[in-house]
Structure formats: structure tokens, C-alpha cells
Amino acid sequence: MGYWYMELKGDGILIPLIEFEMDPKGSLCANNWAGSSSLTSPGNELETNLSSNPSSFYGVRIESPFNQFNQPSSTRSVLPGESNKDIKIPDQENCPLIDSITSKLQDWDPNAMLNNLSFLEEKIHQLRDLVHLIVNKKCQPFGQPHELLTQEQQLITTDLTSIIVQLISTAGSLLPSVRHTLTSTNPLVGQLGQLRGINLPFGADPSNSVRPQNSNGNKLFDKSTQNDLPNNCEMEQNYNMEEHEPKEEEDVDEGENLPPGSYEILQLEKEEILAPHTHFCTICGKGFKRDANLRMHMRGHGDEYKTPAALAKPHKETGSEPKLIKRYSCPYTGCKRNKDHKKFQPLKTILCVKNHYKRTHCDKSYTCSRCNTKKFSVMADLKTHEKHCGKDKWLCSCGTTFSRKDKLFGHIALFQGHTPAIPLDDTKGVADPPELQSRESNSKVGSMNFSFGSNPSSENLVQNVMDVKGNIDDPINYFSSLNFEGCNFGGFNEFSQPAFEDSEGSFSFLMSGSFNYPPKSGGGESSSDNLL
């Protein structure tokens, strides 16, 4: 039944979605339209199912899937009861990859194309017969009842639309860009574009919980109702897998883009991977890290291993037929590098397998002796880290560390609001609590209240400053205008004394009790005594 594939490819995905939302019970009616209108002869049933205007029909579908399926609620995903009994949980191994599907849709399949074309041909044939019929009827002298005529016209329109849809979707499957570029400039093309666009959630946004049903209703795949799968892509895969003849072990390497089947998959066992040696002597079982060493070892087992051919490096077979490329699978079930994983990405070499396995699935047993925090499962990683350990001195405010300054500044230039973090050793000594800081500086400089002569120390700052002014007056009274009272200029008389040593008298006038300049030791009051 080649038709089915075609139908499903074009509409099948869409139809159950719509039905699901609009009317879960009648989930097959739209499908019936797609299928029966083309295969079975038109009847009343069709008309009732089909809304009078096809475009409005489309319009509903186009909007609904996204609105509804953005909410991955489990209640929504529960399928109608009668369908549920048919649920078949697909074997994991048989799940083809979503990527393979999308790529398959892009890579055109000649067989499917042939099917499509023959289907279209048949449809056109049917339509031609129908139109013939109408033409013949019109030729008859007695006109038909009006309702019948309009029914026929609707039928023709529907079928024509269906044909156009098929034609364009077939063509669209050839052009990967079509699905993205098709926009709603032309109502029909717009619909088609959106129609095709339904495929987008598969590839672009797997989190959209699209729940396709198989349109013939026999097989429903809803694993999420039973298992908690990471997302519902699985569903689509299952679904799509049903559509296309599933290919065994369809492995795709995204990075390499190797065509599936173009390489051979090898899977080493856990023990093999963790074994220190990879080359074992077939005779005595001794293991070696290198094949060359094994070959050297083999010489001891007999002369036949001593021939130059046996000792020589087994060169690559560069014969006419290209050797199948080897790729490796991780033995850990569920790992992305495991061949059973839906997004399987093979590993290139045995070394990759070993490092991958150790890094991902083994304990990190090597601890950095410098920082005692970083742990590694691969020795080489530890050594690489140790080279740079402690050098991550370039720190961003977001907490990211960098070993190189240019990397930090590149990071800061890239992001909004990130600033370089000031290293801690820089803050040492300066980052005292503010209170302490200010108190220190205050006592150091701010309130230097010393007063000359007999003025009491309790004067306020202003008064003290005035005192300074006043006290520089001299006995000759140059500053008679200033007229400061209570100034004692005894000290001036002693200026003539040359020596500083007998400073008892000469300095006392400067240092009255209020002079509270603290020495570095921080002794508060005694400093005025220490000064002399």
C-alpha cells in the first residue's frame, strides 16, 4: 500500500494532531478524507466529514498544533481509550533517528516518488472520469437537481486541491529549502508551507510534544504514557519508522555526515576498554600496549613470526575496493555514543573510546595534588590540568576563571554587565572595614587640635585655627587689629636658643594636651609626651 506512505508523509502527521484537539473521538475522519476521497468513490460520508471550505479546515489545523502541543501535559497525551489498547511499545533498537528521518525527507527516494506519481495519476484519472460524467449529464436535456450539482462541484474542488497538495508536497520533498521558504503569500501555497512546516517541530524543536498517531489507527505509539522519556521525539521516530521501511542500524554521525551504512560499527566491551593493554598474544595471552611490541614478542613463539612480512607494519589495504570505515560504539547503554541511542554519534578511534569511557562512565580517581579539588579519570587530563593549575588568576564577576588575560577580556567584551573581578590579594590591607578605616584616617589627620599657649584643649576646630592665627602674633603686636586674648607667647622668647635638644621649654608651647597626633604604634594620649 504505497499510498499510505504518501498520505502520511503529506498529511498523516497533521491530521491526527488536529483531530486530537478538535474531536478526539473522531480521530480518523480527516484521515478518511485524505484516504477515501481519493481511493473510494465519493459519497455522503465524505461531505459530512469535510467542512464546506477546505481552506478553513486547513486554517484550524495550522494554528492548533503549536498552541496545543507546546504544553506537554500528560493528560493531553493520553490517547482515547479505544486506541490505547493497540499501543505497541517499539523496540528501542528499531528506532530510527529523527535526524535520519528529516534527512530522509530531504533526500528523495525514487521509489516513493514513483509511488507518489502513480498515485497522482490514478487520482487524476478518477477526477477526469468524474468530470466526464458531469459533462455528459449537462448535455442531457433535463438538468440535474441543484444540490447534486453543487455536491459534485465541491467534490471536484476537493479532489483538485488534494492533487495539488500532493503534487507540491512531492516536489517539496525534493527541495529541502522549500519547507522553510514557503510562506503564505498565496493562500494555497501558504497552507502548504505550513503543512510542510509541521515537520519542523520534529527537527527544530523536539520539545514540542507532538504526538502523532498512526493514521490507520492500528498502531499507536505513545511511549510517554508508560515510560518517562526525555522528550517526545521518540514518538515521532516510532511513528516515522512505521512509515518508512525501517532500516536496520541506521547510524548517522552528525559531525562527519557519513552516509548510514558506509561504515562499520565496532563495540568494545568494558573490560577491553579498561584493560591496560590492547594487543594480546594469541599464544600465551600476554598483553601489550602497542602492536609493534606484540610483533616483537611473537618472534619468540616461532620462526614463522620472524619473517620480514610478519614483522613489518601491517600496511593499510589500499586495494581497489575501499575498506569500510570503522567507527566505534560505547558499550554503556543509554550513552549517546552507544549505537542503540537515538542520536548515536560514533567514536572515531579506539583511543577516543577509551578516553570517552573513562571520562564519562568511570570514577575520577586522579586528584590534582596542587589544588586538591579537581579530579580526573584520564591521566593525561590531570597532567594537562596540572600545567595550568593555579594559573587561573583571571576572574570574571560571573565567577568564570580564565588562564589568560585576553580570554577574560574577550569574555567581558562579549557579555553585558560582566566586569573583571579584582583579585583578593590586591584587597588585602586595603579592604579594612570602612569604620575602622575612617577612624584611623581621622585620628591621623583630621582632628589635629593643637593649640598654642594656655588655651584649653576642648575648643572646637574653628577656635583652634583662630588660635593658630592668633598665636603667631609676636610681642611687638603686629597684629594688634586681630586682638586675640589669652595668647601666651612665652615660647617665642626661647626661639633664640639654638639647640633643639633642650626642647623642654621651646616646644611645650606647641604641644599642649590637645595635640593628639598618634604615633605609628597607635598609642593615643601618650603621644604628646612622646613627641618631645
Added chain:
Amino acid sequence: MEELEKPEANFFNLLTDELISMILNHLETDPFATKSFSQTCRSFHALESTHRTKLKPRRLEFLPRTIHRYPFISHLDFTLCPCVDDDTLNSLSLAWNSSLVSIDLSRSRFFSHVGLSALALNCTCLIELDLSNRTDLNDLAAKAIAEAANLERLCLGRCKSITDLGIGCIAVKCSKLRFVGLRWCIRVTDFGVGLIAIKCKEIRSLDLSYLPITEKCLHHILNLKYIEDLVLEHCLGIDDEGLLTLKACCKSMKMLNLSKCQNISHIGLTSLTNGAQNLEKLILSYGLAVTTDLAKCLQRFQRLQFVQLDGCVGTSSGLKAVGNSCASLKDLNLCKCAAVTDESLSFLVQTHKDLEKLDITCCHKITHASIYNITNSCSRLTSLRMESCSLVSKEAFLFIGQCQHLEELDVTDTNVDDEGLELISRCTKLSNLKLGICLKITDNGLKHIARRCSELKHLDLYRSSRITDEGIITISNGCSSLEVINIAYNSNVTDSSLVSLSKCPELRTLEIRGCSQISSVGLSNIAARCRHLEALDIKKCYEINDTGIIQLAQHSQNLKQIKMSYSSVTDMGLIALASISCLQYISIFNLEGLTSNGLAAVLLACQNLTKVKLNTSFKSLLPQHILEYMEARGCVLIWREKEFETFRFSLCFPFGHFSSLFDAIHMWE
């Protein structure tokens, strides 16, 4: 009596606040005027407190009262306060949190990132911040500054401890920055500067002098949309090879300074100024060679008006080519430029007749021919500096009188004579005249100047030794708006000169160094009348003693610096100076009458001192605590060996006499 007083009070009250504000706006230039204004009456006093927006405190002790009195300060200048601590910053930032727009802390010390953080967080409308000369400010301070998100102008000159990390914080947070000065921030590299250029898209002006930067950050800078001024003085990391890799095209650039960039040639300049058609100002001092290649490069800048080629090597033909390729220059600096000859300079001035400012200081090759051409072609010249043009004969100065618009003339160390001065006096707009080391000029020449150049503000007669009192008296009579006068080492000048100079009420700077005949009498006259005096140099005025200084201390409340080494001032005079509240700088080498006791008293009494120059011999005589206290207060003591003992000895037996006596004895024997 009461009835009479009342209408008078009402009379002032009749004036509207707006009117009084306008009056106040006109009073701002005179520091005494606002003071007298606010003392007029109570309402004026109140009005002045709300009107004032700018403040330049002299002493921080009064800050609490100032905060109380002036609630709307927006511009704060702390250049007279060396000691601004975190507490001060915190309290002022709380008090003026909504008004403070600009703060200058370039001369202040002792605050840390804590105070800056308070400032940045409280004063949300802070736009300008000057933190120059704080070599100890580190990245934490930079991080604190970064919180001032509205900052537009930031000067971090000589902040040598700030690194890329701190600059990075500022660049990210202060995205509105327009003017950034990073001169001498030697720990800032390409990364920090590049980040500023990436994050602060509004940048108009960038000073990156002496930074170890390369073309990597220039790439980002040239992509700035609004950059106008770029200063790259002494950026030795920038070279031609690197500049050639630049692809950017900077159309907004108006000023480019590449002084002392020895690794940049005309090739680098070409790629750096790619697309800069609007360039108006180009400074290439001590860098590029003046060649025809440079001329080709300059050809692209059709709007170029200002070119500075001082200290450049080059050829005469190169300079001629430059003259040919530039459109119409207005300002040209060729000081010590090797390319200047009579031929090239004559050609240059003939092609650029709109020249307004010309500097040909120390162009030793030019003769009167150049001067002739300059004066003939450049009639709009306002400034001519030709110090030490030694080959220019005295006849050449006769031409200068043709430049009627001349405002500034520097003929220091030339052959100008009285006849020349007579013709120079035709430039009636002269405000700045430098006649230092002009050994041919006499009082007669000065008389001409005094008669016609009444707008003279700045006169330099340094070592013009034939000048006597007569000349100075005529000058002070004719040029009453004189602000700066230097009559250093004119041994003929006596007190009567100073008495007449005291008639110049605007006098701000007076240099009478080495005028041995001037005594305290002259200085007292100056002190009593010139109340704006800010700087005074009485070094080697042996006759000036405490009497003059005490007069000074009493009247010259604006005095900021005084040099009085070798004078006869003693402890007493020095201590008297403590009454001058804004005194910042004193130089007191070899004062005979200075004792260590007196010195200690002076140091403690002068609260605002920031710099003191004195003999090393005092260092051991002063108690350590005083030194520590001075340091803590923000005062720098600069010690110099000046042979104090020899000096005292030579006073008793003047050294010259003694040696000649010695010689005589020697010969006699």
C-alpha cells in the same frame, strides 16, 4: 535712627532674587566681592548661600559648616586640600548627594576606595571626577568609581597602580563616559583601553599618553563613532607595522596628538588617520620628520588648522612641501624644528596668510628676512613667540609693529632694542610681553610700551639688566591692569619700583628674585595694596626681613606660594605666614635666621602646606614625629643639600671677596 535704618533694609529687599542672582553671577571672578556681598544684609547672606554652586575649599576643618551653609554645591574643587579622607568624602557625598556634579581630587590624598565608593553610590548625578596623581589608588578604587554610572569625564592621570582589571570595571559600568584621561597609567594595556572603546560608545576624548599600548586597542578606538580627540603621546608600543594592519576609518577625529611617538613615521600616520577628513589639530612634536612624505600625508586634511611640529627633525624642502599641502593654517608651532630656515619659513608664511599663532622659539637659523615676511603676510597674527632667535638683527623688530592684532609677543633673549620696542608698542592689544634677557633695552623703550600698551597683563623683564626704577614706574603707571611681572635679577631696581607697582591692584604674581636693593619697605607696600597676590619670589632679596613678611601675612590672604630662600627672614616672619590660610608652597633654603625650633613651629602652624623646600641639615634636627605628622597631613618636604654652613660663613666673609682676597694674598706672596 531706627526709622532711617528700616527703609534702607527695605531698599535691598526691593531687589528681586533673580536680579540679585544676576549680580552674584558677575561677582564670581573676585573672591572678595562675594564675601562683602554676603555680609551686606541678612537676605543677601541667605541668598548667597543658595546661589553658590561652586566651591573650592581651603581648609577641610570648616567643611561641616560649609555643607550647612551651601546646600546646592555642584562643583567641588579640592585642589587646595591635600588631605581628603574617607570620612570627608562620605559626609560630603551624603550632604550634596543630589547636587554634586563634579569633584576634583587631583591634589588630594588619604582617601581610599571606601570614600570613593560612598561618593559614587551617594552622588548619583556625578558626571566629572578627577583622581589624578593618586599613584597608590588601586583596582579596588577603580571598582568603586565604576559605581558612578553617570560619569562622563574621568581623569586618572598618573594612577600608576590601576591595572586593566580596574579599568575594565569602569569601562563596563560607566558606559556614558565621554572624556577619559589615562595619562601615565602605565599598568593599563591594550586590554583595558580596548574594553573602554568597546563598552563606552560615547567617548569623545581619550588621553592614552605613556601607556604601553599597541595597535590592537587602536582598532577598537578608531571604530568609536564620536571620537574627536585622541592623545597618544609617547606611546612607544605603537609602530608603523602595527598601524598598517588597521583597517578602520575614523571620520569623527578632530585632534590627534602623536608627540614623542618615535616609532611612527608618515606611513603609520597615514593609516591611523585613514578617513579623518575632519582633522583640525595635529600635534607631531618630537616625533615625525618634516619631509615631503609627511606633506603628502597632510594633504588629505582639508580642515587642518593647527599643526605642531616642535622639536621635529626634517628638511627645509619638507617644510615647504608641508606649507604647500596644508589648506589654511591658523596655528603653527615650529619651536626647535630643524626644518626652519629663512627660505622655508618665508614660503610657509606667504602661503598661510591667515596664520594667527606662530611659535618659532629657538629657530637659530632664521634672520630678519623671515621676520619681514611674517609681518608682511600674516596681518592677523595674534601671537608670536621668537625666543632666542639669535640671528635676527635689531632692525627686524621694527617690522613687528605692523602686526596690529598681536596680543602675545615673546622676544626673550633676542637683539631687540629701544627702537624696536617703540615700534612694537604700536601693537596696542599686547597683553603678554616677554623681554627677558634683552640686554639692549632700557627705560626709554619701556616708556613707549607703557604709553601705548595699556592692556598689558603679563610683563617679563628677567635679567634685562639695564632696566631701572624709572622704567618700572612708567610701566606701573601706564599698565594698571598688570597681573604678572618678573623683574628678577635687575640689580638697579629698588623699593620705589615696588611702591609704584603696588598701584596695580590686579597683581597676582611678582618675581623680584635677586633684586638685592629691594627691602621690606617695598614688599610691605605690595602686600598692603595688591590683595590678589598669589605667588611671590623674593629669593636672594637679602634686604627683605620679617617686617615685610609680617605685612604680607597680614594682608595677602590669597598668597599660595612664596620663595624666600637666602632672604633675611627669620623664624618669626615664617611663623607669621601661618595666618595665610591658603599658603601651599614655601621654599626656605638657607635662611640665616631659621632655627629648627622655628621650623618645627612653622610646619605645624601652616595648616595647608603641601610642599616645603628646605635644607637637608634640618632633617636630623627635627623630631621624627613632626616629620611623620607632616607626611600624614599631606605635606611633602623636599630636602636639598645647599651648603648651609658655607652660606653662613660667606655672609660674614662674602665668598667672592674671600677668594679674591685669597688670590690677592697668593699673588702678594
